[in-house]
Amino acid sequence: MSANNTAMAVRYKNNFLKELEDQAEMGEWIKMCMQCGVCAGSCPTNFHPGWDHPPQEIFMMVRAGRREEVLTSNSMWMCTSCYNCYVRCPRKLPITHIMHGIANYAHRLGVAPKLQPTRNFGKIFWNNAAKTGRVNEVMLTVDLYFRNAEGKFDLMAGIKKALEMQSIAIGLVKAGRLNPLELFGGHKCKDQKGIQAMLKKARELEETRKALKAA
Amino acid sequence: MSATMAEKKHAAYICSGCELGARLDVAALVKTATKDGKMPLVREHAFLCSAEGVAMIQNDIDNEGVTHAAICACSRRSKTEAFNFPATAVSRGNLREGVIWVRPDTEEARETTQEMAEDYVRMACAEVKAMSVPSGNPNVGGSKTLLVVGGGISGMTSALEAAKAGYKVVLVEKTGALGGWAAQNYKRIPTREPFKNPEDTGVADMVSRIAADANITVYLNATVTKTAGAPGRFKADITVESGSTVTEDAGAIIQASGFTLYDANKLPHLGYGASPDVVDQGGLETLAKVANGGAIKRPSDGKEVKSVVFVQCAGQRDTTGEHLEYCSGYCCNVSVKQAMYFKDSNPDVETVVLYTDLRLPGNGEDFYRSAQNKGVIFSKAKVSAVAANGNGLIVNFKDLILDEDTQAQADLVVLATGSVPTSGPDLDALNAAVVASESKNAEIKAEADIQVEKLRAKSVLNLTYRQGPDIPHFKHGFNDSHFICFPYETRRTAIYAAGPVRRPMDMLQAMEDATGAAMKAIQAVENAGLGKAAHPRAGDLSFPNVRLEGCTQCKRCTVECPFGAIDEDERRFPLFNESRCRRCGTCMGACPVRVISFENYSVNTVGSQIKAINVPDEFENKPRILILACENDAYPALDMAGMNRHDYSAFVRVIPVRCLGSVNTIWITDALNSGFDGIMLMGCKHGEQYQCHFVKGSELGRYRLSKVGDTLKGMGLEEERVFDTEVAITDIVTLPQRINDYAAQLEAMGPSPMKGF
Secondary structure, three states, rough: OOOHHHHHHOOOOHHHHHHHHOOOHHHHHHOOOOOOOHHHHHHOOOOOOOOOOHHHHHHHHHHHHOOOHOOOOOOOHHOOOOOHHHHHHHOOOHHHHHHHHHHHHHHOOOOOOOOOOOHHHHHHHHHHHHOOOOOOHHHHHHHHHOOOOOEEOOOHHHHHHHHHHHHHHHHHHOOOOHHHHHHHOOOOOOOHHHHHHHHHHHHHHHHHHHHHHHH | OOHHOOOOEEEEHHHHHHHHHHHHHHHHHHHHHHHOOOEEEEEEEEEOOOOOHHHHHHHHHOOOOOOOOEEEOOOOOOOOOOOOOOOOOOEEEOOOOOOHHHOOOOOOOOOHHHHHHHHHHHHHHHHHHHHHOOOOOEEEEEEEEEEEEEEHHHHHHHHHHHHHHHEEEEOOOOOOOOOOHHHHHOOEOOOOOOOOOOOOOOOHHHHHHHOOOOOOEEOOEEEEEEOOOOOOOEEEEEEEEOOOEEEEEOOEEEEOOOOOOOOOOOOHOOEOOOOOEEEEHHHHHHHHHHHHHOOOOOOOOOOOOEEEEEEOOOOOOOOOOOOOOOOOOHHHHHHHHHHHHHHHOOOEEEEOOOOOOOOOOOEEEEEHHOOOHOOEEOOOOOEEEEEEEOOOEEEEEEOOOOOOOOOOOOEEEEOOOEEEEOOOOOOHHHHHHHHHHHHOOOOHHHHHHHHOOOOOOOOOEEEOOOOOOOOOOOOOOOOOOOOOOOOOOOOOOOOOOOOOOOOOOOOHHHHHHHHHHHHHHHHHHHHHHHHOOOOOOOOOOOOOOOOOOHOOOOHHHHHHHHOEEEEEEEOOOEEEHHHHOOOOOOHHHHHHOOOOEEEOHHHHHHHHHHHHOOOHHHHHHHOOEEEEOOOOOOHHHHHHHHHHHOOOOOOEEEEEEEHHHHOOHHHHHHHHHHOOOOEEEEOOOOOOOOOOOOOHHHHHHHHHHOOHHHHHHHOOHHHHHHEEEEEOOOOOOOOHHHHHHHHHHHHOHHHOOOOOO
16 A cells, blocks of 8 residues: 555655645645634634644645645544534635545555544444445444454453443443344345445446546 | 995894703893894794794895804704805804703703803804805916826826816826836736636726827826926926926826835845846736746746746835835735736646735635636745755745745746835925035035935925925825825825825726826816815815914914915915815914914904803802814714713813814913813824824824913913813714813812903
8 A cells, every 4th residue: 555655646746735636535625725724713623632733734734745744644534524614614615525535545545544543443334334234333342442552353452341331332232222143243234245346336436537637 | 345344244043943942041042142242133933944944044134134143053063054145154053962962951950051052152143253254265276187197007097087077187107108017017917707817907998098088188208397386277397308398287186106116126135136037026027928828938048937936025014124014915916916827828837925914905815716726826934035046946934834944946936025106205304304405514415415306306296385396205105195084185285196106006996096086186176266175174165364464474384284285475474375275274273473364264263252151250160161172073073972962061162173273372371361270172183093184283283282381380270271182073972971071170170260360
């Protein structure tokens, strides 16, 4: 993946703004930012902790060509998709979507921060859902919590977390929101192969479109 | 007029409408007018401003020979159309806004309210006796031609607009072609929807329309070498390059002498002069004109420009005092436009605008957005240096968003240097140099002579006015025009400043400005032709009369007149140019021997009112406070306080004055001598943020009255007995409070010791 990263950097001759315009979802909006900072002022996360740079600063860094710094930043991953900035931006930039677009692009290039919690959860959730076409809650929690600080499988960590959260789990089971039997397979979509073929096709189409832009 | 003087007949009219009858003892007021006012004819009417009431007055004028009428009803600012008797001297007693509306309707207030009303009746009677009907300025000029100095976008617009309105125009341009800076531009900032692309300048079209217009005479390569006369009868000497001079008559003048770009040679740290590839905005227009839509080439080696950096605020908004302190307002839009020159010919050209604040007036925000869409990069940054770097340039700057020092490579750098007005010499500096050139010290004299010559050479109008050859400057060397209310009005009547000579502006603003100035100039020539005043006393027929046999040639009037209306004759007496006069009365206030007066406003019209006020002795516990209120702001504010029923002390007596500048110190001494406990002076704000309709009037008045402290001391009175307060027309609520506070302060001080003398 980092080979891909280098290839893109070379292809765009360090014109990072152009690169994101072509490759990141909604990237064509970045140039329209006028640096007013309403997005930063509106963000309920207050950029604390974790936000290295508020959105308008990210946009400025993109224009200044600070490629690695932006792509490896955890800033975009901190967005909670509340859409406050999106609604308030006087230039009508879809800031929430741009944040996701840049984050996704960094992920695809393999340069996004590895264990960033949002990215980690997103990855696990996607793999879980894409497999059968349905989310398996039990397997999701197992994948998420039975891990150590380095992201490796860790039984003890999982058990510790399970004990910690047992009252929540029991509540979910009682309410019919969590079926322990899901551990052994669980519910699936009727046409699993069809789902996977569809996702594969969608990815192909996107790759082709972006490759065309890069050409 | 002397024939009618003998047949003067005075009458007083007292209205009992608008609750005046219920609140006041009108019969007693009639008695006051008859006995104290000594009016031979006094009538009461229940609705004086009705057709019937007005007809009653008109009948007295027609059949009873009434020449002077004291109308005691509402404020002089109300019902002016009803009480309009042009051939009769009219004074107004303000019983409504000035008395019943500012007093509580209670039994205990009744006595003092009635006394207030009786005083206003006495004052109206006294004033009208001291007045006569203004006969109009006999020295009218007949020229309705407009002289427009400067053939740029402003001057051309003024000329075309005035010609369209049917007036003849003489257009004088210093260079060999019309168009000014606008003609140097490749394109202009867009003026219409969707504000996305630069537009054609339109200069060629205007030039051809001017050439085809029979009303417009154009002098190219010409300057105005002498301007004599006054509104309606200016005589301008126009000298062309060859040296021959033509004299043109003009009724009014529009000075549209424009601007020059701030000299980029003063910015060596930004690389100007060191490399030909650093240009100012004018320089880039030239390059763009040469390219004519194709690739712009840099001056040093003709290479196609692949990267360009625009440096905003180059030598502007400077806090060190070395460069321009102000923002020129148009250069951000110009840089947006110029960045598009590059992007429109080749989207791959790297264009970066480095700004500290983008200021895009008009529809500039749309234009800015369009430039971003075209790929122009805008960075908030402070540029520290531009230097040559091998074959190109390197721009060092601090990125203010990312908070880091960084640099950019560029083939070409454009400096937005802003505008400096071509506004003629600074009159204060010139007058100081003239004084110095009269020095006996040969060295000082020689130096001053050079200075005088240098400053004189900068003159645009070369007026023969005593106060100097041009319009005075205000801030930053721009010509002073009334910035808050009357943007084109200068301190020289019928001479209007239009365009970037009075403040920095872009072409669209300049065209609006020029149109406005043309309209004002037309108004001025029409008023001058009828012997009437220009703004703010538009239509006023009175003018200053001077009794020269009493004049001591002290020159205070000639120095103080805010409008340079007064010259000196060969015998060094003041020579009034009535049509230059705005009727503020500053000369009258300044005159120490009181020989200057207007027919309807004089030392006597106000002085006799002060004398007519009944001042009770110290045992009655009824102080008297005289208020001299500016008629433009303070008096309307007091009227509006009345309309809103904000009560104030019953011990004040208000006399409107044309301007604080017209207040003669004799009124102050007279009032204090006759036992007034205090005097409030209400005038407009002065200084840099002045609001005085006569620009300098309130300032001059205040300066003059700041000297009354000595007089007070001589009389054994406290300094607080004269109180100067700045009033804006909006001080409707606070003004009554200020009056009451002052009344309480005076009460605490005790009665004036001058009472009863």
